[in-house]
Amino acid sequence: MSEKEYAVQMVGITKSFPGVVANKKIDFDLKKGEIHGLLGENGAGKTTLMNIISGFYRPDEGEIYVEGKRVKMRSPKDALKLGIGMVYQHFTLVPEFKVAENILLGMDVVGRKLSLKATASLIEEQAKQLGFTVNPWSKVADLSLGEQQRVEILKILLRGAKVIILDEPTSVLAPVEISGLFNVLKQLASQGKSIVFITHKLNEALEICDRITVLRTGMKIGTLSRSEITSTLEIVRMMFGVEAEPALAAEVPKTLGKEVLKVENLVVQSDRGVDAVKDVSFSIREGEILGLAGIDGNGQKELAEAISGARKIKSGRIYYKGEDVTGLGLADLHSRGVTYITDDRISEGLIQDFNLAENVVLKDFRKNGVRRGLFIDWKKASKIGQELIEEYELAAAKPNSLAQTLSGGTQQKLLVGREIGGDASLIIANQPTHGVDAKTTAYIRKKLVERASKGSAVLLISNDLDEIFSCSNTIAVIYEGKILGILDRQSATREDVAYLMIGVKKA
Amino acid sequence: MLRVATPILLAALGECYVENAGILNLGIEGIMLFSAFTSFLGAVAANSSLIGLLVGLGTGLLLGLILAVLYVTLKSDQIVVGIAFSLSAIGFTSLYFRLLYGTTLPKLPVKEWVVNIPELAAIPIIGRAFFNQPFLVYVSIALVPLFYYILYRTRFGLKVRTLGENPMVADTAGINVFLYRYIVMLIGGLLAGLGGAYLSLYQVSLFQDNLIQGRGYVAIAIVMFARWNPLKILGGALLYGGAEAFAGAIQALGYLRTIPAEIVLMLPYIITILGLVALARRARFPPAFARPYRREMK
Numbered sequence: 001m002s003e004k005e006y007a008v009q010m011v012g013i014t015k016s017f018p019g020v021v022a023n024k025k026i027d028f029d030l031k032k033g034e035i036h037g038l039l040g041e042n043g044a045g046k047t048t049l050m051n052i053i054s055g056f057y058r059p060d061e062g063e064i065y066v067e068g069k070r071v072k073m074r075s076p077k078d079a080l081k082l083g084i085g086m087v088y089q090h091f092t093l094v095p096e097f098k099v100a101e102n103i104l105l106g107m108d109v110v111g112r113k114l115s116l117k118a119t120a121s122l123i124e125e126q127a128k129q130l131g132f133t134v135n136p137w138s139k140v141a142d143l144s145l146g147e148q149q150r151v152e153i154l155k156i157l158l159r160g161a162k163v164i165i166l167d168e169p170t171s172v173l174a175p176v177e178i179s180g181l182f183n184v185l186k187q188l189a190s191q192g193k194s195i196v197f198i199t200h201k202l203n204e205a206l207e208i209c210d211r212i213t214v215l216r217t218g219m220k221i222g223t224l225s226r227s228e229i230t231s232t233l234e235i236v237r238m239m240f241g242v243e244a245e246p247a248l249a250a251e252v253p254k255t256l257g258k259e260v261l262k263v264e265n266l267v268v269q270s271d272r273g274v275d276a277v278k279d280v281s282f283s284i285r286e287g288e289i290l291g292l293a294g295i296d297g298n299g300q301k302e303l304a305e306a307i308s309g310a311r312k313i314k315s316g317r318i319y320y321k322g323e324d325v326t327g328l329g330l331a332d333l334h335s336r337g338v339t340y341i342t343d344d345r346i347s348e349g350l351i352q353d354f355n356l357a358e359n360v361v362l363k364d365f366r367k368n369g370v371r372r373g374l375f376i377d378w379k380k381a382s383k384i385g386q387e388l389i390e391e392y393e394l395a396a397a398k399p400n401s402l403a404q405t406l407s408g409g410t411q412q413k414l415l416v417g418r419e420i421g422g423d424a425s426l427i428i429a430n431q432p433t434h435g436v437d438a439k440t441t442a443y444i445r446k447k448l449v450e451r452a453s454k455g456s457a458v459l460l461i462s463n464d465l466d467e468i469f470s471c472s473n474t475i476a477v478i479y480e481g482k483i484l485g486i487l488d489r490q491s492a493t494r495e496d497v498a499y500l501m502i503g504v505k506k507a
Numbered sequence: 508m509l510r511v512a513t514p515i516l517l518a519a520l521g522e523c524y525v526e527n528a529g530i531l532n533l534g535i536e537g538i539m540l541f542s543a544f545t546s547f548l549g550a551v552a553a554n555s556s557l558i559g560l561l562v563g564l565g566t567g568l569l570l571g572l573i574l575a576v577l578y579v580t581l582k583s584d585q586i587v588v589g590i591a592f593s594l595s596a597i598g599f600t601s602l603y604f605r606l607l608y609g610t611t612l613p614k615l616p617v618k619e620w621v622v623n624i625p626e627l628a629a630i631p632i633i634g635r636a637f638f639n640q641p642f643l644v645y646v647s648i649a650l651v652p653l654f655y656y657i658l659y660r661t662r663f664g665l666k667v668r669t670l671g672e673n674p675m676v677a678d679t680a681g682i683n684v685f686l687y688r689y690i691v692m693l694i695g696g697l698l699a700g701l702g703g704a705y706l707s708l709y710q711v712s713l714f715q716d717n718l719i720q721g722r723g724y725v726a727i728a729i730v731m732f733a734r735w736n737p738l739k740i741l742g743g744a745l746l747y748g749g750a751e752a753f754a755g756a757i758q759a760l761g762y763l764r765t766i767p768a769e770i771v772l773m774l775p776y777i778i779t780i781l782g783l784v785a786l787a788r789r790a791r792f793p794p795a796f797a798r799p800y801r802r803e804m805k
Binding site for chain 1: 662665666668669672673675676677678679680681682683802
């Protein structure tokens, strides 16, 4: 195959962020006129890789070729000049500006100096060509998310993009809008544009893509053309791994005690006001770890926040140790023994400008003996911090180290240690090992199982099947806000769970 | 009233661009003070108020550049740096003024570039106000529609406003966020410098400790209650100018002797606060306001 057939080739791309290697020696190529699916779980490195092609990030290692020529891009401007444009998951439109203003912005960067009126007529023309209409004088804030996405696509087309990258484009769309988007994409491909379609939804990738590349944990697993794909199982295995089922992190308790948490017909709304958790019911008993498997963004965060008291619920009831606690807040539930390990340690879990000891005693300062009237006993706080450092083997940390100076893994251990260190009866752990190294991961899992064997109930939310299988005694799968199944750890297989995670009930 | 409003109007127009691009420059007070000081020195040394004015402009540009390095490149906290800069300006200018002149005040040269149309200035009441003013008064008013047009009707203005809304949008559109934030800081510095020079050379015709007396901060307040719109800034500046002129008139004419002078002098600031409370409560700040931009965040 001659090099002329490729719009973009990436060779050996590596990109690290503090504490995480997001891309490890990835090769990727994009043919002219194809729709190429980039598939993988959250955190697999898809968005990072595309941020590199679009010039937003600079790779640590690796080479990029555009139409056979080696290029070095320093900024999105360089990528735009090469005809590469990206539709970000969080749109890059200014809601307060009109459609035409948003599109005019930066058009001169690619050498098109236009008036607002000329831009408006170009917009209408281009939209018509793709089979939809857009009012260039509408304020972007007044448009639906589907319409905003079209504006994004028009924006990069009018800047002369030949390569169009869409990051999770269907996540914001209603089902009708999705088929509309697919029509637009097919039309663009038939006009010779090359499209990268980033998704974690297998069905969508199979429906529209000519080829599919699967990434997992920052590495490329493989690229398949549509004709090579014989069964969806093959792709599921590539996405979630085919290793043998992992050994248990520790012996999970076999006999369960009294019911600790019961959730009935829970409905919870997301920040955008749509139902994120839909009619969910389950219960967890003493000594039980319920592993809630699911791909990020299927309502897990809303569910965890609702149960921990951090988010209002729309309807349904929550019982804790037989008591109806529906509507109680975080502090009330925390004092009753409910603890919540957030998946967002940076902004929700720890205060980055506080030191380690301060972060440790922050939540329980009424109980843990550091309070002395109006004052805080800092010696005692420091001692508690030191104990946690020793127990959790926090490398290179001191009680007076600022949280922001600690590595991601150390921060996570600190957060987990603080939350499960006390006498919690119910532990809600949302992605407790996300982005931490293997050793820390094993350690955190062991601690969770330890707590369960001491009689705590644990809700373990994770998108990592290894984690679900190594720690749980019951497995539930959440997809688009609904629990698709609750399985027993002993009889469930990875395939069963993986299928449910992508919303397919196996025959 | 126009004469009194001019330094505030100039500084506020510059700050309007700075804030629209997502920067809060509390150092504006310091820039005005430094420029008032250097332009006074320049004018005395060269015996020309015009030379003084140019020195003030240069000072404003230079200080705008220095603050841009701190705000944009070094990503320092804009509030802390701005206040520290303005406070140090008071100490610095007062000290050097003493060192240079002791207690004998130098005489300013004759003012050049004052517009005077005697026939029209003879019109009662409004004549002097409109037709016998330093040219900078006319310049500052002419800048208002120009600044409005550039901000809302040109590509440059669109880019500036995008920086305050969401710098990442600008970045992905291929716009150099840092370059444009430097440009607005230079514009802001230039105009604050012009305002400071006008104050010492034309309005009060002298230099003294803390000459600016919070006019830079008033300019920031006016920008906010004018909702970052140059046309409304003119209104705000005139309101302040009117209050200050009124306070001056009360004192000069000797009315209301029973009211202490200090109360009268507070009037312009009180009116500014009331205006802020009335108009700025529902103000929508640029979302990226006072936040430095970093590209690679994870």
